[in-house]
Amino acid sequence: MKTEDFNYYLPEELIAQHPSDKRDNARMLVLDRKTGEREDKVFYDIIDYLNPGDVLVMNDTRVIPARLFGHREGKEESIEVFLLNNIEGKKWEVLVRPGKKMKIGSQVIFSDDLSCEVIDIKEDGNRVIEFDYEGVFGEILDRLGNMPLPPYIKEKLKDPEDYQTVYSKNPGSVAAPTAGLHFTKELLERIEAKGVKLAFLTLNVGLGTFRPVNEEEITDHKMHSEFYTLNQETADIINSAHQNGKRVIAVGTTSVRTLESIYEKCGEIRADSGWTEIFIYPGFEYKAVDCLITNFHLPKSTLIMLVAAFTSREIILDAYKYAVEEKYRFFSFGDCMFIK
Known part of the structure:
Protein backbone atom coordinates (compact mmCIF):
# COMPACT_ATOMS: atom_id res chain seq x y z
CA MET A 1 0.00 0.00 0.00
CA LYS A 2 1.44 3.35 -1.08
CA THR A 3 1.70 6.49 1.05
CA GLU A 4 0.46 8.46 -1.94
CA ASP A 5 -2.80 6.50 -1.71
CA PHE A 6 -3.67 8.65 1.33
CA ASN A 7 -3.03 12.02 -0.26
CA TYR A 8 -5.78 14.56 -0.91
CA TYR A 9 -6.08 18.17 -2.02
CA LEU A 10 -6.47 20.76 0.74
CA PRO A 11 -6.56 24.52 0.15
CA GLU A 12 -4.39 26.28 2.72
CA GLU A 13 -7.23 28.60 3.75
CA LEU A 14 -9.12 25.62 5.22
CA ILE A 15 -6.40 24.99 7.84
CA ALA A 16 -7.94 26.40 11.03
CA GLN A 17 -5.71 28.95 12.73
CA HIS A 18 -7.81 29.36 15.86
CA PRO A 19 -10.54 27.41 17.66
CA SER A 20 -14.27 28.00 17.25
CA ASP A 21 -15.70 30.87 19.29
CA LYS A 22 -17.52 28.24 21.33
CA ARG A 23 -15.97 24.79 21.48
CA ASP A 24 -19.10 22.77 20.72
CA ASN A 25 -20.16 25.04 17.85
CA ALA A 26 -17.63 23.43 15.51
CA ARG A 27 -19.13 21.63 12.53
CA MET A 28 -19.38 17.84 12.63
CA LEU A 29 -19.55 15.52 9.64
CA VAL A 30 -21.40 12.35 10.64
CA LEU A 31 -20.20 9.39 8.58
CA ASP A 32 -21.57 5.87 8.38
CA ARG A 33 -18.46 3.70 8.31
CA LYS A 34 -20.13 0.93 6.29
CA THR A 35 -22.20 2.83 3.71
CA GLY A 36 -20.34 6.14 3.51
CA GLU A 37 -23.60 8.09 4.04
CA ARG A 38 -23.01 11.58 5.46
CA GLU A 39 -24.84 14.19 7.51
CA ASP A 40 -23.79 17.77 8.23
CA LYS A 41 -24.22 18.63 11.89
CA VAL A 42 -22.85 20.84 14.67
CA PHE A 43 -20.77 19.23 17.42
CA TYR A 44 -23.35 19.80 20.16
CA ASP A 45 -25.61 17.45 18.13
CA ILE A 46 -23.30 14.59 19.21
CA ILE A 47 -25.62 13.92 22.14
CA ASP A 48 -28.32 12.79 19.67
CA TYR A 49 -26.03 10.00 18.44
CA LEU A 50 -25.19 8.65 21.90
CA ASN A 51 -27.31 6.08 23.72
CA PRO A 52 -27.66 5.28 27.43
CA GLY A 53 -24.98 2.76 28.38
CA ASP A 54 -22.56 3.87 25.64
CA VAL A 55 -19.07 4.79 26.79
CA LEU A 56 -17.09 7.86 25.73
CA VAL A 57 -13.38 7.16 26.17
CA MET A 58 -11.30 10.34 26.46
CA ASN A 59 -7.60 11.09 26.77
CA ASP A 60 -7.10 13.30 29.85
CA THR A 61 -3.49 14.20 29.08
CA ARG A 62 -2.48 17.83 29.47
CA VAL A 63 -0.15 19.68 27.09
CA ILE A 64 2.98 21.05 28.74
CA PRO A 65 4.59 24.35 27.61
CA ALA A 66 7.37 22.31 26.04
CA GLY A 145 7.79 27.65 28.60
CA ASN A 146 5.77 28.24 25.44
CA MET A 147 2.86 26.15 24.16
CA PRO A 148 4.07 23.84 21.33
CA LEU A 149 1.52 24.57 18.62
CA PRO A 150 1.68 22.51 15.41
CA PRO A 151 3.79 24.03 12.59
CA TYR A 152 0.73 24.66 10.40
CA ILE A 153 -0.77 27.08 12.97
CA LYS A 154 0.75 30.49 12.30
CA GLU A 155 -1.41 32.63 14.59
CA LYS A 156 -0.38 33.21 18.19
CA LEU A 157 -2.53 31.52 20.83
CA LYS A 158 -4.65 34.06 22.70
CA ASP A 159 -5.30 31.79 25.67
CA PRO A 160 -3.13 28.70 26.42
CA GLU A 161 -6.25 26.89 27.67
CA ASP A 162 -7.62 26.95 24.11
CA TYR A 163 -5.12 24.14 23.37
CA GLN A 164 -6.24 22.05 26.36
CA THR A 165 -9.34 19.87 26.68
CA VAL A 166 -11.71 20.87 29.49
CA TYR A 167 -10.97 17.53 31.20
CA SER A 168 -7.17 17.62 30.88
CA LYS A 169 -5.36 16.85 34.13
CA ASN A 170 -2.23 14.71 33.59
CA PRO A 171 0.67 16.81 32.18
CA GLY A 172 3.00 15.16 29.67
CA SER A 173 1.94 15.83 26.06
CA VAL A 174 3.56 18.09 23.48
CA ALA A 175 0.37 18.14 21.39
CA ALA A 176 -3.28 18.16 22.35
CA PRO A 177 -5.65 15.24 21.73
CA THR A 178 -7.57 17.58 19.48
CA ALA A 179 -10.84 15.68 19.01
CA GLY A 180 -11.52 16.40 22.68
CA LEU A 181 -11.20 20.15 22.21
CA HIS A 182 -14.82 20.29 21.03
CA PHE A 183 -16.33 19.29 24.38
CA THR A 184 -17.53 21.82 26.94
CA LYS A 185 -18.16 20.97 30.58
CA GLU A 186 -21.85 21.70 30.04
CA LEU A 187 -22.09 19.32 27.07
CA LEU A 188 -20.34 16.57 29.04
CA GLU A 189 -22.81 17.05 31.89
CA ARG A 190 -25.74 16.70 29.46
CA ILE A 191 -24.18 13.59 27.93
CA GLU A 192 -23.67 12.02 31.34
CA ALA A 193 -27.24 12.91 32.37
CA LYS A 194 -28.44 10.93 29.34
CA GLY A 195 -26.85 7.80 30.82
CA VAL A 196 -23.67 7.76 28.76
CA LYS A 197 -20.60 6.67 30.72
CA LEU A 198 -17.46 8.82 30.69
CA ALA A 199 -14.15 6.95 30.92
CA PHE A 200 -10.63 8.32 30.89
CA LEU A 201 -7.19 7.11 29.91
CA THR A 202 -3.90 8.93 29.44
CA LEU A 203 -1.65 8.86 26.40
CA ASN A 204 1.13 11.43 26.24
CA VAL A 205 1.02 12.71 22.67
CA GLY A 206 4.50 12.96 21.14
CA LEU A 207 5.98 15.14 18.42
CA GLY A 208 5.85 12.15 16.07
CA THR A 209 2.14 12.83 15.59
CA PHE A 210 3.15 15.72 13.26
CA ARG A 211 5.76 13.81 11.30
CA PRO A 212 4.78 12.87 7.74
CA VAL A 213 5.19 9.42 6.29
CA ASN A 214 8.12 9.80 3.89
CA GLU A 215 8.46 6.18 2.75
CA GLU A 216 6.85 5.16 -0.52
CA GLU A 217 5.41 2.00 1.05
CA ILE A 218 3.53 2.68 4.28
CA THR A 219 4.77 -0.58 5.81
CA ASP A 220 8.32 0.81 5.69
CA HIS A 221 7.37 3.66 8.04
CA LYS A 222 8.78 3.47 11.58
CA MET A 223 6.08 4.47 14.01
CA HIS A 224 6.82 6.79 16.92
CA SER A 225 6.37 5.56 20.50
CA GLU A 226 4.04 7.08 23.11
CA PHE A 227 3.40 6.28 26.77
CA TYR A 228 -0.11 5.37 27.95
CA THR A 229 -1.92 4.49 31.17
CA LEU A 230 -5.38 2.98 31.60
CA ASN A 231 -6.70 2.28 35.10
CA GLN A 232 -9.00 -0.43 36.46
CA GLU A 233 -12.03 1.83 36.67
CA THR A 234 -11.87 2.61 32.96
CA ALA A 235 -11.25 -1.05 32.10
CA ASP A 236 -14.34 -2.06 34.11
CA ILE A 237 -16.54 0.57 32.41
CA ILE A 238 -15.44 -0.51 28.92
CA ASN A 239 -15.76 -4.25 29.61
CA SER A 240 -19.23 -3.75 31.09
CA ALA A 241 -20.30 -1.93 27.93
CA HIS A 242 -18.94 -4.70 25.71
CA GLN A 243 -20.69 -7.37 27.80
CA ASN A 244 -24.01 -5.51 27.62
CA GLY A 245 -23.92 -4.83 23.90
CA LYS A 246 -23.23 -1.12 24.27
CA ARG A 247 -20.83 0.92 22.15
CA VAL A 248 -17.34 2.12 23.01
CA ILE A 249 -16.79 5.51 21.39
CA ALA A 250 -13.19 6.66 21.23
CA VAL A 251 -12.62 10.40 21.40
CA GLY A 252 -9.61 10.90 19.15
CA THR A 253 -6.94 8.73 17.60
CA THR A 254 -4.91 8.71 20.84
CA SER A 255 -7.75 6.91 22.62
CA VAL A 256 -7.95 4.48 19.71
CA ARG A 257 -4.20 3.79 19.85
CA THR A 258 -4.36 3.07 23.58
CA LEU A 259 -7.42 0.83 23.50
CA GLU A 260 -6.36 -1.20 20.46
CA SER A 261 -2.79 -1.50 21.79
CA ILE A 262 -4.02 -2.97 25.06
CA TYR A 263 -6.44 -5.33 23.28
CA GLU A 264 -3.68 -6.48 20.93
CA LYS A 265 -1.31 -7.03 23.86
CA CYS A 266 -3.73 -8.57 26.38
CA GLY A 267 -6.58 -10.02 24.31
CA GLU A 268 -8.99 -7.82 26.29
CA ILE A 269 -9.21 -4.39 27.89
CA ARG A 270 -7.51 -4.37 31.26
CA ALA A 271 -5.65 -1.92 33.47
CA ASP A 272 -2.26 -1.43 31.85
CA SER A 273 0.50 1.06 31.13
CA GLY A 274 3.46 1.09 28.79
CA TRP A 275 4.74 2.33 25.45
CA THR A 276 2.86 1.81 22.21
CA GLU A 277 4.18 1.91 18.66
CA ILE A 278 0.97 0.57 17.13
CA PHE A 279 0.56 1.49 13.46
CA ILE A 280 -3.03 1.20 12.29
CA TYR A 281 -3.75 1.25 8.55
CA PRO A 282 -6.30 -0.44 6.24
CA GLY A 283 -6.38 -4.17 6.87
CA PHE A 284 -6.26 -3.67 10.63
CA GLU A 285 -9.17 -5.28 12.50
CA TYR A 286 -10.61 -3.06 15.22
CA LYS A 287 -11.53 -5.02 18.34
CA ALA A 288 -11.98 -2.44 21.12
CA VAL A 289 -13.61 0.57 19.43
CA ASP A 290 -17.09 0.80 17.91
CA CYS A 291 -17.31 4.50 16.97
CA LEU A 292 -14.85 7.35 16.60
CA ILE A 293 -14.87 11.11 17.11
CA THR A 294 -11.92 12.59 15.25
CA ASN A 295 -10.70 15.75 13.53
CA PHE A 296 -9.66 16.02 9.88
CA HIS A 297 -6.03 14.89 9.53
CA LEU A 298 -3.03 15.79 7.40
CA PRO A 299 -2.62 14.21 3.96
CA LYS A 300 -0.40 11.11 3.92
CA SER A 301 -0.28 11.01 7.74
CA THR A 302 -0.49 7.94 9.98
CA LEU A 303 -3.68 9.45 11.43
CA ILE A 304 -5.62 9.50 8.16
CA MET A 305 -4.43 5.91 7.65
CA LEU A 306 -5.81 4.98 11.09
CA VAL A 307 -9.17 6.55 10.26
CA ALA A 308 -9.23 4.90 6.82
CA ALA A 309 -8.74 1.54 8.55
CA PHE A 310 -11.89 2.24 10.57
CA THR A 311 -13.99 2.69 7.40
CA SER A 312 -12.17 2.23 4.11
CA ARG A 313 -9.70 4.29 2.15
CA GLU A 314 -12.32 5.04 -0.50
CA ILE A 315 -15.00 6.12 1.98
CA ILE A 316 -12.68 8.34 4.01
CA LEU A 317 -11.11 10.05 0.99
CA ASP A 318 -14.57 10.65 -0.46
CA ALA A 319 -15.65 12.17 2.87
CA TYR A 320 -12.56 14.39 2.94
CA LYS A 321 -13.24 15.54 -0.64
CA TYR A 322 -16.77 16.45 0.44
CA ALA A 323 -15.46 18.28 3.52
CA VAL A 324 -13.13 20.35 1.34
CA GLU A 325 -15.99 21.20 -1.04
CA GLU A 326 -18.18 22.23 1.92
CA LYS A 327 -15.33 24.27 3.43
CA TYR A 328 -15.01 22.40 6.70
CA ARG A 329 -12.07 23.60 8.83
CA PHE A 330 -9.14 21.17 9.05
CA PHE A 331 -6.54 19.96 11.57
CA SER A 332 -6.04 20.77 15.27
CA PHE A 333 -8.44 23.71 15.68
CA GLY A 334 -10.74 22.57 12.90
CA ASP A 335 -14.05 20.76 12.65
CA CYS A 336 -14.58 17.07 13.27
CA MET A 337 -16.17 13.81 12.23
CA PHE A 338 -18.31 11.32 14.09
CA ILE A 339 -17.78 7.94 12.43
CA LYS A 340 -20.48 5.50 13.49
Whole structure:
Protein backbone atom coordinates (compact mmCIF):
# COMPACT_ATOMS: atom_id res chain seq x y z
CA MET A 1 0.00 0.00 0.00
CA LYS A 2 1.44 3.35 -1.08
CA THR A 3 1.70 6.49 1.05
CA GLU A 4 0.46 8.46 -1.94
CA ASP A 5 -2.80 6.50 -1.71
CA PHE A 6 -3.67 8.65 1.33
CA ASN A 7 -3.03 12.02 -0.26
CA TYR A 8 -5.78 14.56 -0.91
CA TYR A 9 -6.08 18.17 -2.02
CA LEU A 10 -6.47 20.76 0.74
CA PRO A 11 -6.56 24.52 0.15
CA GLU A 12 -4.39 26.28 2.72
CA GLU A 13 -7.23 28.60 3.75
CA LEU A 14 -9.12 25.62 5.22
CA ILE A 15 -6.40 24.99 7.84
CA ALA A 16 -7.94 26.40 11.03
CA GLN A 17 -5.71 28.95 12.73
CA HIS A 18 -7.81 29.36 15.86
CA PRO A 19 -10.54 27.41 17.66
CA SER A 20 -14.27 28.00 17.25
CA ASP A 21 -15.70 30.87 19.29
CA LYS A 22 -17.52 28.24 21.33
CA ARG A 23 -15.97 24.79 21.48
CA ASP A 24 -19.10 22.77 20.72
CA ASN A 25 -20.16 25.04 17.85
CA ALA A 26 -17.63 23.43 15.51
CA ARG A 27 -19.13 21.63 12.53
CA MET A 28 -19.38 17.84 12.63
CA LEU A 29 -19.55 15.52 9.64
CA VAL A 30 -21.40 12.35 10.64
CA LEU A 31 -20.20 9.39 8.58
CA ASP A 32 -21.57 5.87 8.38
CA ARG A 33 -18.46 3.70 8.31
CA LYS A 34 -20.13 0.93 6.29
CA THR A 35 -22.20 2.83 3.71
CA GLY A 36 -20.34 6.14 3.51
CA GLU A 37 -23.60 8.09 4.04
CA ARG A 38 -23.01 11.58 5.46
CA GLU A 39 -24.84 14.19 7.51
CA ASP A 40 -23.79 17.77 8.23
CA LYS A 41 -24.22 18.63 11.89
CA VAL A 42 -22.85 20.84 14.67
CA PHE A 43 -20.77 19.23 17.42
CA TYR A 44 -23.35 19.80 20.16
CA ASP A 45 -25.61 17.45 18.13
CA ILE A 46 -23.30 14.59 19.21
CA ILE A 47 -25.62 13.92 22.14
CA ASP A 48 -28.32 12.79 19.67
CA TYR A 49 -26.03 10.00 18.44
CA LEU A 50 -25.19 8.65 21.90
CA ASN A 51 -27.31 6.08 23.72
CA PRO A 52 -27.66 5.28 27.43
CA GLY A 53 -24.98 2.76 28.38
CA ASP A 54 -22.56 3.87 25.64
CA VAL A 55 -19.07 4.79 26.79
CA LEU A 56 -17.09 7.86 25.73
CA VAL A 57 -13.38 7.16 26.17
CA MET A 58 -11.30 10.34 26.46
CA ASN A 59 -7.60 11.09 26.77
CA ASP A 60 -7.10 13.30 29.85
CA THR A 61 -3.49 14.20 29.08
CA ARG A 62 -2.48 17.83 29.47
CA VAL A 63 -0.15 19.68 27.09
CA ILE A 64 2.98 21.05 28.74
CA PRO A 65 4.59 24.35 27.61
CA ALA A 66 7.37 22.31 26.04
CA ARG A 67 9.26 25.02 24.14
CA LEU A 68 12.03 26.72 26.12
CA PHE A 69 14.30 29.47 24.84
CA GLY A 70 17.69 30.22 26.37
CA HIS A 71 21.30 30.87 25.46
CA ARG A 72 24.68 29.29 25.99
CA GLU A 73 26.81 30.83 28.70
CA GLY A 74 28.59 33.90 27.34
CA LYS A 75 26.70 33.72 24.01
CA GLU A 76 23.77 35.80 22.82
CA GLU A 77 22.48 33.38 20.17
CA SER A 78 19.09 31.95 21.11
CA ILE A 79 18.84 28.20 21.70
CA GLU A 80 15.48 26.43 21.55
CA VAL A 81 15.02 23.32 23.69
CA PHE A 82 11.85 21.32 22.90
CA LEU A 83 10.91 18.78 25.57
CA LEU A 84 9.96 15.34 24.24
CA ASN A 85 10.08 12.76 27.04
CA ASN A 86 10.88 12.86 30.73
CA ILE A 87 13.36 9.99 31.08
CA GLU A 88 13.65 10.17 34.85
CA GLY A 89 13.96 12.90 37.44
CA LYS A 90 15.59 15.94 35.86
CA LYS A 91 16.66 14.10 32.69
CA TRP A 92 14.70 14.74 29.46
CA GLU A 93 14.97 13.75 25.82
CA VAL A 94 14.76 16.96 23.77
CA LEU A 95 15.10 18.52 20.36
CA VAL A 96 17.50 21.47 20.22
CA ARG A 97 17.89 24.21 17.61
CA PRO A 98 20.50 24.90 16.37
CA GLY A 99 21.63 21.38 17.15
CA LYS A 100 25.19 21.36 15.80
CA LYS A 101 26.45 23.62 18.57
CA MET A 102 24.88 21.59 21.35
CA LYS A 103 27.55 18.98 22.06
CA ILE A 104 27.86 16.86 25.20
CA GLY A 105 28.71 19.19 28.07
CA SER A 106 27.06 22.24 26.47
CA GLN A 107 24.97 24.26 28.89
CA VAL A 108 21.89 26.40 28.24
CA ILE A 109 20.69 29.11 30.60
CA PHE A 110 16.98 29.90 30.54
CA SER A 111 16.70 32.08 33.63
CA ASP A 112 18.32 32.68 36.98
CA ASP A 113 16.61 29.57 38.33
CA LEU A 114 16.70 27.18 35.35
CA SER A 115 19.54 25.82 33.22
CA CYS A 116 20.45 22.49 31.61
CA GLU A 117 23.43 20.49 30.36
CA VAL A 118 23.61 18.09 27.40
CA ILE A 119 24.64 14.70 28.79
CA ASP A 120 24.08 12.48 25.73
CA ILE A 121 23.32 12.58 21.99
CA LYS A 122 21.03 9.88 20.57
CA GLU A 123 21.39 8.25 17.15
CA ASP A 124 18.53 10.33 15.73
CA GLY A 125 20.19 13.54 16.89
CA ASN A 126 17.91 14.14 19.84
CA ARG A 127 19.73 15.27 22.96
CA VAL A 128 19.44 14.01 26.52
CA ILE A 129 19.71 16.90 28.94
CA GLU A 130 19.71 17.26 32.70
CA PHE A 131 18.02 20.31 34.20
CA ASP A 132 19.35 22.26 37.15
CA TYR A 133 16.74 24.12 39.18
CA GLU A 134 15.34 24.69 42.63
CA GLY A 135 11.64 24.38 43.34
CA VAL A 136 8.79 22.78 41.42
CA PHE A 137 9.67 22.11 37.76
CA GLY A 138 6.05 22.34 36.60
CA GLU A 139 5.69 25.82 38.04
CA ILE A 140 8.96 26.96 36.44
CA LEU A 141 7.88 25.48 33.09
CA ASP A 142 4.51 27.24 33.28
CA ARG A 143 6.35 30.52 33.78
CA LEU A 144 9.12 30.14 31.17
CA GLY A 145 7.79 27.65 28.60
CA ASN A 146 5.77 28.24 25.44
CA MET A 147 2.86 26.15 24.16
CA PRO A 148 4.07 23.84 21.33
CA LEU A 149 1.52 24.57 18.62
CA PRO A 150 1.68 22.51 15.41
CA PRO A 151 3.79 24.03 12.59
CA TYR A 152 0.73 24.66 10.40
CA ILE A 153 -0.77 27.08 12.97
CA LYS A 154 0.75 30.49 12.30
CA GLU A 155 -1.41 32.63 14.59
CA LYS A 156 -0.38 33.21 18.19
CA LEU A 157 -2.53 31.52 20.83
CA LYS A 158 -4.65 34.06 22.70
CA ASP A 159 -5.30 31.79 25.67
CA PRO A 160 -3.13 28.70 26.42
CA GLU A 161 -6.25 26.89 27.67
CA ASP A 162 -7.62 26.95 24.11
CA TYR A 163 -5.12 24.14 23.37
CA GLN A 164 -6.24 22.05 26.36
CA THR A 165 -9.34 19.87 26.68
CA VAL A 166 -11.71 20.87 29.49
CA TYR A 167 -10.97 17.53 31.20
CA SER A 168 -7.17 17.62 30.88
CA LYS A 169 -5.36 16.85 34.13
CA ASN A 170 -2.23 14.71 33.59
CA PRO A 171 0.67 16.81 32.18
CA GLY A 172 3.00 15.16 29.67
CA SER A 173 1.94 15.83 26.06
CA VAL A 174 3.56 18.09 23.48
CA ALA A 175 0.37 18.14 21.39
CA ALA A 176 -3.28 18.16 22.35
CA PRO A 177 -5.65 15.24 21.73
CA THR A 178 -7.57 17.58 19.48
CA ALA A 179 -10.84 15.68 19.01
CA GLY A 180 -11.52 16.40 22.68
CA LEU A 181 -11.20 20.15 22.21
CA HIS A 182 -14.82 20.29 21.03
CA PHE A 183 -16.33 19.29 24.38
CA THR A 184 -17.53 21.82 26.94
CA LYS A 185 -18.16 20.97 30.58
CA GLU A 186 -21.85 21.70 30.04
CA LEU A 187 -22.09 19.32 27.07
CA LEU A 188 -20.34 16.57 29.04
CA GLU A 189 -22.81 17.05 31.89
CA ARG A 190 -25.74 16.70 29.46
CA ILE A 191 -24.18 13.59 27.93
CA GLU A 192 -23.67 12.02 31.34
CA ALA A 193 -27.24 12.91 32.37
CA LYS A 194 -28.44 10.93 29.34
CA GLY A 195 -26.85 7.80 30.82
CA VAL A 196 -23.67 7.76 28.76
CA LYS A 197 -20.60 6.67 30.72
CA LEU A 198 -17.46 8.82 30.69
CA ALA A 199 -14.15 6.95 30.92
CA PHE A 200 -10.63 8.32 30.89
CA LEU A 201 -7.19 7.11 29.91
CA THR A 202 -3.90 8.93 29.44
CA LEU A 203 -1.65 8.86 26.40
CA ASN A 204 1.13 11.43 26.24
CA VAL A 205 1.02 12.71 22.67
CA GLY A 206 4.50 12.96 21.14
CA LEU A 207 5.98 15.14 18.42
CA GLY A 208 5.85 12.15 16.07
CA THR A 209 2.14 12.83 15.59
CA PHE A 210 3.15 15.72 13.26
CA ARG A 211 5.76 13.81 11.30
CA PRO A 212 4.78 12.87 7.74
CA VAL A 213 5.19 9.42 6.29
CA ASN A 214 8.12 9.80 3.89
CA GLU A 215 8.46 6.18 2.75
CA GLU A 216 6.85 5.16 -0.52
CA GLU A 217 5.41 2.00 1.05
CA ILE A 218 3.53 2.68 4.28
CA THR A 219 4.77 -0.58 5.81
CA ASP A 220 8.32 0.81 5.69
CA HIS A 221 7.37 3.66 8.04
CA LYS A 222 8.78 3.47 11.58
CA MET A 223 6.08 4.47 14.01
CA HIS A 224 6.82 6.79 16.92
CA SER A 225 6.37 5.56 20.50
CA GLU A 226 4.04 7.08 23.11
CA PHE A 227 3.40 6.28 26.77
CA TYR A 228 -0.11 5.37 27.95
CA THR A 229 -1.92 4.49 31.17
CA LEU A 230 -5.38 2.98 31.60
CA ASN A 231 -6.70 2.28 35.10
CA GLN A 232 -9.00 -0.43 36.46
CA GLU A 233 -12.03 1.83 36.67
CA THR A 234 -11.87 2.61 32.96
CA ALA A 235 -11.25 -1.05 32.10
CA ASP A 236 -14.34 -2.06 34.11
CA ILE A 237 -16.54 0.57 32.41
CA ILE A 238 -15.44 -0.51 28.92
CA ASN A 239 -15.76 -4.25 29.61
CA SER A 240 -19.23 -3.75 31.09
CA ALA A 241 -20.30 -1.93 27.93
CA HIS A 242 -18.94 -4.70 25.71
CA GLN A 243 -20.69 -7.37 27.80
CA ASN A 244 -24.01 -5.51 27.62
CA GLY A 245 -23.92 -4.83 23.90
CA LYS A 246 -23.23 -1.12 24.27
CA ARG A 247 -20.83 0.92 22.15
CA VAL A 248 -17.34 2.12 23.01
CA ILE A 249 -16.79 5.51 21.39
CA ALA A 250 -13.19 6.66 21.23
CA VAL A 251 -12.62 10.40 21.40
CA GLY A 252 -9.61 10.90 19.15
CA THR A 253 -6.94 8.73 17.60
CA THR A 254 -4.91 8.71 20.84
CA SER A 255 -7.75 6.91 22.62
CA VAL A 256 -7.95 4.48 19.71
CA ARG A 257 -4.20 3.79 19.85
CA THR A 258 -4.36 3.07 23.58
CA LEU A 259 -7.42 0.83 23.50
CA GLU A 260 -6.36 -1.20 20.46
CA SER A 261 -2.79 -1.50 21.79
CA ILE A 262 -4.02 -2.97 25.06
CA TYR A 263 -6.44 -5.33 23.28
CA GLU A 264 -3.68 -6.48 20.93
CA LYS A 265 -1.31 -7.03 23.86
CA CYS A 266 -3.73 -8.57 26.38
CA GLY A 267 -6.58 -10.02 24.31
CA GLU A 268 -8.99 -7.82 26.29
CA ILE A 269 -9.21 -4.39 27.89
CA ARG A 270 -7.51 -4.37 31.26
CA ALA A 271 -5.65 -1.92 33.47
CA ASP A 272 -2.26 -1.43 31.85
CA SER A 273 0.50 1.06 31.13
CA GLY A 274 3.46 1.09 28.79
CA TRP A 275 4.74 2.33 25.45
CA THR A 276 2.86 1.81 22.21
CA GLU A 277 4.18 1.91 18.66
CA ILE A 278 0.97 0.57 17.13
CA PHE A 279 0.56 1.49 13.46
CA ILE A 280 -3.03 1.20 12.29
CA TYR A 281 -3.75 1.25 8.55
CA PRO A 282 -6.30 -0.44 6.24
CA GLY A 283 -6.38 -4.17 6.87
CA PHE A 284 -6.26 -3.67 10.63
CA GLU A 285 -9.17 -5.28 12.50
CA TYR A 286 -10.61 -3.06 15.22
CA LYS A 287 -11.53 -5.02 18.34
CA ALA A 288 -11.98 -2.44 21.12
CA VAL A 289 -13.61 0.57 19.43
CA ASP A 290 -17.09 0.80 17.91
CA CYS A 291 -17.31 4.50 16.97
CA LEU A 292 -14.85 7.35 16.60
CA ILE A 293 -14.87 11.11 17.11
CA THR A 294 -11.92 12.59 15.25
CA ASN A 295 -10.70 15.75 13.53
CA PHE A 296 -9.66 16.02 9.88
CA HIS A 297 -6.03 14.89 9.53
CA LEU A 298 -3.03 15.79 7.40
CA PRO A 299 -2.62 14.21 3.96
CA LYS A 300 -0.40 11.11 3.92
CA SER A 301 -0.28 11.01 7.74
CA THR A 302 -0.49 7.94 9.98
CA LEU A 303 -3.68 9.45 11.43
CA ILE A 304 -5.62 9.50 8.16
CA MET A 305 -4.43 5.91 7.65
CA LEU A 306 -5.81 4.98 11.09
CA VAL A 307 -9.17 6.55 10.26
CA ALA A 308 -9.23 4.90 6.82
CA ALA A 309 -8.74 1.54 8.55
CA PHE A 310 -11.89 2.24 10.57
CA THR A 311 -13.99 2.69 7.40
CA SER A 312 -12.17 2.23 4.11
CA ARG A 313 -9.70 4.29 2.15
CA GLU A 314 -12.32 5.04 -0.50
CA ILE A 315 -15.00 6.12 1.98
CA ILE A 316 -12.68 8.34 4.01
CA LEU A 317 -11.11 10.05 0.99
CA ASP A 318 -14.57 10.65 -0.46
CA ALA A 319 -15.65 12.17 2.87
CA TYR A 320 -12.56 14.39 2.94
CA LYS A 321 -13.24 15.54 -0.64
CA TYR A 322 -16.77 16.45 0.44
CA ALA A 323 -15.46 18.28 3.52
CA VAL A 324 -13.13 20.35 1.34
CA GLU A 325 -15.99 21.20 -1.04
CA GLU A 326 -18.18 22.23 1.92
CA LYS A 327 -15.33 24.27 3.43
CA TYR A 328 -15.01 22.40 6.70
CA ARG A 329 -12.07 23.60 8.83
CA PHE A 330 -9.14 21.17 9.05
CA PHE A 331 -6.54 19.96 11.57
CA SER A 332 -6.04 20.77 15.27
CA PHE A 333 -8.44 23.71 15.68
CA GLY A 334 -10.74 22.57 12.90
CA ASP A 335 -14.05 20.76 12.65
CA CYS A 336 -14.58 17.07 13.27
CA MET A 337 -16.17 13.81 12.23
CA PHE A 338 -18.31 11.32 14.09
CA ILE A 339 -17.78 7.94 12.43
CA LYS A 340 -20.48 5.50 13.49
